[in-house]
Amino acid sequence: MHPISRSFIYFSIFLSFAIFSQSQEFIFPNQEQEDRFYLLTNEIRCPKCTSGSIASSNAPIAEDLKRKVYEQIIDGKTDLEIKNFITDRYGEFADYRPSFESWNILLWIGPGIFMLIFGFLFFREQK
Amino acid sequence: MIAELANFLLIASLSTFFGSFLLGIYARKVESSRIILRSLFSNANLLLLLSFGLFVYLAAVDDFSVSYIASHSNSSLPLFYKISSIWSAHEGSMFLWITLLASWSLLFIRRQDFAEVFSIDMTTILSLILLLFTAFLIFTSNPLERILPLSPIDGADINPILQDPGLAIHPPMLYMGYVGFVIPFIAALANLTSESNHLWEKSVKSWTLAAWAFLTAGIGLGSAWAYYELGWGGYWFWDPVENIALLPWLCGTALVHAMAVSSKTSNFKTWVNFLAILVFILSLFGAFIVRSGIIDSVHTFANDPTRGLYLLGLISIISIFSFTLFAVRGAEFQKKIIILGSKESFISFNNILLMTAIFSVFLGVLYPLIYEATNGSKISVGPPFYNSIFAPMVLIAGLFIGSSLNAQWQRSMRLSSFLQPLLGVMVVLLLAGILHYFLNISFSILELMSFIAGTFILISYILKHLMTEFGKRIINTGSLIAHIGFGVLLIGIALNSNLSFQETVALVPNNPKITNKNIIVLNEISEADGPNFSSIIAEVEINPGPNAVLLRPEKRKYVTRGQVTSETDIHSSLIKDVYVNLGELNDQNQWVIRLQSNYFISFIWVGIVLMLTGILLFLRRVISATK
Amino acid sequence: MQLSKILAITLLGVFFIFLGKLILDDKTPSSNITGKPFPQFQQLTLDGNSISHEYFIGKKAIVNVWASWCITCLVEHPFLSERASEISIIGINYKDDKSDAVNWLNKNGNFFSTNIHDPIGNLAIDLGVTGAPESFLVIDGKIVSHVIGELNQKKWEENFAPYL
Known part of the structure; x- marks a missing residue:
């Protein structure tokens, strides 16, 4: 089932993330890598947001982490290696899937x- | 002056509720005072409704001397949004919640026969609940406070994200569901206090069904709003607030099913009391815990811990009282053996599954709190956990729903009755095999669980229909449609998860880009002005040719707050939605465009609408049966 | 015990967990980076010299993540400037334009021993940084303490002073 974000009532806190600071283009050589990118970015929690994954956030740190995930997928890293990269730096908190x-x-x-x-x-x- | 009048009416209603609470205790013994109790209670509610009416009027005429209206509304807003701005923050939504509670109770109590102690007790309990919450409103979150003498000329504007008709009606819908569960709650409490073996389920069944219908509609609307407005292509997020809105729905579902058993057999008498109490406590949680700042959520907007503490204290008092009452008095009812394979055994499984679902959501919400307290570090429990836990439960639920069609009350199923579900399983597996080998769809294990459950439900109903003599009703229509809706929903979720994908491209006008699966052209970029925003509109063409899809995603900048929102454009069809989002202009002068192909979303909405239709049909049947 | 009683007691327990959380709530986020060696890197300073993690070996220093676009950084600037006489402060210029950063330093005063230029924030990510400002205490190549947000007297005494 899709882990993509969604929500009922968005109030003031949401505003700070709704303002698009930057949007990046991630071009993948194949669909398999692109699918993995969306799965991973949906499972990594935005470390500076109240709630939500980096896929659902446009906060600068979320954009940076998306870029990191993108670079590592292109480098041929496995999902586990990428997750470990994130949790080594931002703690278990950044992983929506508890070990x-x-x-x-x-x-x-x-x-x-x-x-x-x-x-x-x-x-x-x-x- | 009107604000003062409204405030006065509110305080008057508070004192009248206090009066009606005291009189309620007195009227248990003294029958002559019951007629006064009825009018006192009705008047307390009317005073509250009148006060809310004045508040709506104040919002409609832009009285910015009222602090709440000044900070959440604006004179440039259309009337509709001026009114919906009332429930855009804590104080106003609290007022709305209490008003809905009062109207719902008024309607219910009017139909009660005050000759019975049972009705008196219900009125007393209702008065107490309304008293507590009205006091909370007046003393900690009064929406009628004024800023005098320096009142602002114009308001601060409503968050543009809330300027959407779907969202404007979503909170009242949800609240109607939440407050509606007060009826089974007070009935259960009155039943536990009055010692009479009152058949309360029958008299409140229709009210419970109505509340459940509102909640289903409220959650469905919220989901649809998120899908069409937020621009992320998702419909369910497992955000703590969604989880907490799901809890009363799960419990309400268990309650409605359990009521079927308790009104048909002598089983479940104690159990129904418990569910009736739990469902309202969870509703209180759903309506208020969100705003207390206890759980991390994007929805937390009134982050005031003291107020949260009061609310939690209030809910704790209500829960401690009712659960203690239940623990002391709840076990005195007779019980009977549940025969395996009977209808009530299937409903028992339903209730066990739903309670497990409630437990799992609670566990997911509480575990990070416990973890932090013991380990000192933070952990997140998110969608992967809930999906992995819910999928197997959905599979079991689907298998039970499909197999239960031949079951009867208090009687075991005949061996031959298993023939049809067995046939169903075979058809489902065949179907999954065909999808896998011929259409090259390979489900993940979780998707497969949801898909099997959904198709098994549908096929069981079809098979049952084919194997029953023509013209003979197999099951009541409401229940039939609701369960089919659930099946369609599960199939939609599984296929959506399996097939959907997204692509991000950066484009300059009239320069087509060929991605893995689509050809995307940006035809033009234009600018336009709306009533309180200016916008940039892109025209995007997907797969030019006879089957081209033309979409116009938009970016809006709101004048008052300077906030930028992205208006997604969606092309929907039965099988696939194409969903386009306009991003920023990047430093190479290209527009970033995100394209999502979402499959079978329509199945999800159709499923929810069918469930709702089923509930309403069943409600009609229950109402006509009690007349 | 009866099922009804078990359930009632469990549910009341849940309330107390929530209540406890509300009363004992402290919002300071924990850091995952303290106790670990300073991440390996090889980058340029704002002056154009090369710098690596070996710089920190045998040294005691505050590492401060800042940027010219960051308002809170300007707020904590005077406090850091006072501390610069006691301990060496190394800046990480985070996601910033080099000339903006140099202008900012000329205007507001430069007490940094050196400034590592981190234009896309790669070093900052290795340090678990979520935004500017953030500060670290590094002793002999090891990260001892981490402060998120404005560094002031109170946070200094709580997080850094005990190790100095």
């Missing part, structure tokens, strides 16, 4: 555990 490590495992499997326990209690409760 499947240590405490984060609880986040990822939490819903499954909840469903099993709740389902068990639900059917037992009503008996």
